[in-house]
Amino acid sequence: MEPTNWMGLAAVLITTIGSVAGMWGGRTRTTVQDVPADALPAAPVQLEGTWTVSPEMYKWVIELAQREANTRSDRLEFLLGLALAHIDRQDEALQAAGLPSAPMDPELAAARDAR
Structure with a gap:
């Protein structure tokens, strides 16, 4: 293979790995941990003469x-699921129409059609 083919493959692999890492990192950051009621921090001290x-x-x-944080993370997960289903x-549809997702190398297309 020519160097440009390897560079293209490396670019696809790097972007794919970056996308997967970003999605995983985003998912772990949006996951809300439920805190037990007795583990709540104490209320802040009120100034004299203010409401307590x-x-x-x-x-x-x-x-x-x-609850609001849980709702946001559930909504984000739902929207990501819809986006992935839409992309799928x-x-x-592109594959059914005979169009590959990414342009194929002419050598690969010829090898595929030779079968």
């Missing part, structure tokens, strides 16, 4: 924030 926040109220705020349908 009860521990129950602080716990409700923390639980609400956790487009790829299948």
Whole structure:
């Protein structure tokens, strides 16, 4: 093979590995860990003359924030699933129409058609 073919293959491999690593890293960062109720941090100290926040109220705020974070991560996972399904349908449609996903090397196309 010519050097340009190897460089093209290396470029595809590098971008694929980068995409997979980015998706995995993004998934691990959006995963929200549920915190047990007794492991919640203590409410911040209130200044004198201001409203005080009860521990129950602080716990409700923390639980609400956790629910919203869980909803965001679930929504992101759902949207990523839809995007991947859409890409898969487009790829299948292109292959059904006889178009490869990526341009093939003429030597490879000739070898494939020679079968």
